[in-house]
Amino acid sequence: MNAATALNPADLLDAHTLEVRDLRNLLGQFATGVTVITTRTADGRNIGMTANSFSSVSLDPPLVLWSLARSAPSLGDFLDASHFAINVLGADQHGLSSQFARPASDKFAGVSFSEGKAGMPVLDDVVAVLVCRNVTQYEGGDHLIFLGQIEQCRHSDAEPLVFHAGRYRVAAQHPAL
Known part of the structure; x- marks a missing residue:
């Protein structure tokens, strides 16, 4: 980090003093990948939503996590689903x-997809899929x-979509490597 962008420890703020927008901007400084989480409802509808709140948890057993706002219209569908698919864009x-x-x-109108385990809608031509x-x-x-x-997965060597500071970005190899 250069001196112009370095943070001084004296500049730290108490988190409870931040407005919601300020907190979003702060958390947006962490670059993430972009995923579409999909599932099939009990009545056979395919549903999906974009999420960047995805992380690995464990290799043995292979566990991952993602989060969904309590206010999301699809919350009940995801709670009731036996499975979901994480599609890395x-x-x-x-x-x-x-x-x-x-x-x-x-949301699937015009989108190419296939079925994974338990009938999960899996998007075609994405970087990775985890059912x-x-x-x-x-x-x-x-x-x-x-x-x-x-329970089921695949991946490619394609470049991922990245989200940082409220904008889509692309990853690039670090010039020092």
Whole structure:
């Protein structure tokens, strides 16, 4: 970090003094990948949503987590689902991310996908897919944290889509490497 961007410890603020927007901006400084989480409802509807709150938890057993706002219209569907799929988007799939981030009666309209384990909708041509058994959920403030055990997966070497500071980005190899 250069001197112009270095943070002074004396500049630290108490978190409880931050406005929600300031907190979002702060947390947005952590670059993340972009995923579309999908599932099939009991009545056979495919649903999905964009999320960047995804992380690995354990290799043995293979566990991952993601979180969903309690206010999300699809919360009940994900709670009731036996499985879900995490679709990691590629650098050129920002349009797909936007499509699944907006309310729509059929977010899958025009989207190429196939079926994974337990009938989970798996998006075609993404960087990686993890079909997971919906193990449990944990309280997380205004979100629920979903824990899933990977039962089926695939990946490629394609470049991922990245989200940082409120914008889509692409990853690049560090010039020092």
